[in-house]
Amino acid sequence: MSEQEREEFLKEANVAVLATVGGGERAHAAPIWYLYEDGVFIMSTGRGSQKHRNVEAHPEVTLVVDDRTIPYYAVMVQGRAEIGPRLKDDDRLKMAVRYLGEEIGRAYIARVQGEDSVTIRLRPRKLIEFSGRAGRAESG
16 A cells, blocks of 8 residues: 555554553553544553553553455554543544444443543554455456
8 A cells, every 4th residue: 555545544443453561471452442643543541451551561562453354454553652641522522433423422422421541642663564465356
């Protein structure tokens, strides 16, 4: 994919997988929603969650954003994550609507209004692309 196509792909509402290092130096990978703005991935998780604790202890993470339809495509994002304050209410709503649609997204935000959360911000240091060959027509 071209750089522009990759940027458009990363702006889509794909559920990503955040890989962190947890207690006992074990890998921990979990699905996560994200916003992608100005080259930065912005995620939200509960304060004190496994993802939060892992990033605080080991900020080097990998985020995988993939398309699981043929032909497969994935972007693996490596970098140092930073923990920040809870997402602003308008960004929380934007993320929920992005993944759930307007009606369900608004209802979801109303239900989780008081939950304590933090942001995880990831500025990519390295992007690795994978373009699958399965299901592609062979040329030549």
